[in-house]
Every structure is written in structure tokens, then in C-alpha cells.
Amino acid sequence: MKQQTERKRQSRRNAVAGVVLLGAAFAMLGAAYAAVPLYRIFCQVTGYGGTTQRAEVNSNKVLKRTITVRFDANVSRDMPWTFRPVVRKMVVHIGENKLAFFRATNNSDEVVTGSAAYNIAPDSAGAFFDKIQCFCFTEQTLQPHQTVDMPVTFFVDPDIVKDPDAGVLSEITLSYKFYPSKKQPPHAAAKKTQVGAVKKPATVVAPGSKG
Numbered sequence: 637m638k639q640q641t642e643r644k645r646q647s648r649r650n651a652v653a654g655v656v657l658l659g660a661a662f663a664m665l666g667a668a669y670a671a672v673p674l675y676r677i678f679c680q681v682t683g684y685g686g687t688t689q690r691a692e693v694n695s696n697k698v699l700k701r702t703i704t705v706r707f708d709a710n711v712s713r714d715m716p717w718t719f720r721p722v723v724r725k726m727v728v729h730i731g732e733n734k735l736a737f738f739r740a741t742n743n744s745d746e747v748v749t750g751s752a753a754y755n756i757a758p759d760s761a762g763a764f765f766d767k768i769q770c771f772c773f774t775e776q777t778l779q780p781h782q783t784v785d786m787p788v789t790f791f792v793d794p795d796i797v798k799d800p801d802a803g804v805l806s807e808i809t810l811s812y813k814f815y816p817s818k819k820q821p822p823h824a825a826a827k828k829t830q831v832g833a834v835k836k837p838a839t840v841v842a843p844g845s846k847g
Contacts, residue, residue: 721737738771
């Protein structure tokens, strides 16, 4: 009788242990799927890895102190674009709302859609670089040989001066890199060009910007 009771207890323990292990396995699987979006949210909140912030409204506090913002632009090897900042650097007051442009040209005979990845260097400045509007928030589509100026509105958060690491910075760099989108639009314009239609390059340049 005692042996049967002990066997039943052991069976229950094994069953409980099995359920616990199975639950742990499902939890790990769920964590794996959630890791990427959670990591992205963590970076956006903390600025980790040079991730910039997204602001809903303009800054309402401007300090006398200035900081130099440099702009950097690149494209992936399989992206047939030329991409560069219109102005290489700006000296801005901390908290000042500023507008910068990046110029992109589609060098191919096809319609190309791309999306821009971005970061701030050094990493410690990421939590204090706020973008209000940016071409990087959505995918960008360029017609064959089209050139456009893409805007980004930003400010450097005045709280940067309180940070022991970022507060001593005199210069930060905003970098973008364009990658081709996996969802490309129909290449109607490209086919039209291939059959002999003459299509003049379209150029869209922001007022007051320099070439």
C-alpha cells in the first residue's frame, strides 16, 4: 500500500515537472518572438545603440549653449541611389527646432522604393536627439532618375546638459542608410522607358536649399 502511494506521489511530481518544463519552453519561444520588438522599444526609450527619439511637438526651451550636428548618408550595395546630406553640418542651439535636408537620386531606369535606417553617434546622445518629422518614418519611392530633397525636423533635448556622459559633448552625428524595400511597386515607368519613351529626370528641390 505504501509503495503504491509513493508511486502515485512520484507520478504526480513527474507530471507537475513536465508541465513546468513545457510552460518554460513555451515562455522561451514567446520571448524569442518578442525579443526583436521589445529590443526596438528599449532602444527607442533609452537611446541605446544611438537610437534617436521621436517627438510629438516642437521644443519650447532653447539654451544659449550650442552643439554641432553633423550629417552622414549612405546606401546599401544593392540600392541604386545616390544619397547625401544637402548641408554637411549645422551649429545649433540646444533645444532649437531645426530643419535639414538629405538629397536622394534614383540612378536606375526603374521605380525604386527604399527605407532608411538611422542612428546617432556617439551612442550617449541618442536619448537626447528628437526628430519631429523625418523621411525615415515611412518608405520613400523614387521614379527613374528622379531627385528629391527629403526633410528631417529635429532638436537636441535640453536635458542633455544634465547627463554626465552626453552633457559634455560638443558634436554629434546623425547617420542614415537607405535599403531597398522588399515591397517594390510595379515597374510600369521602367517598362515605358525601355520601349523607347523619352522621360526627363524629375527634380524636386526644397526652396532655399543649395545644390
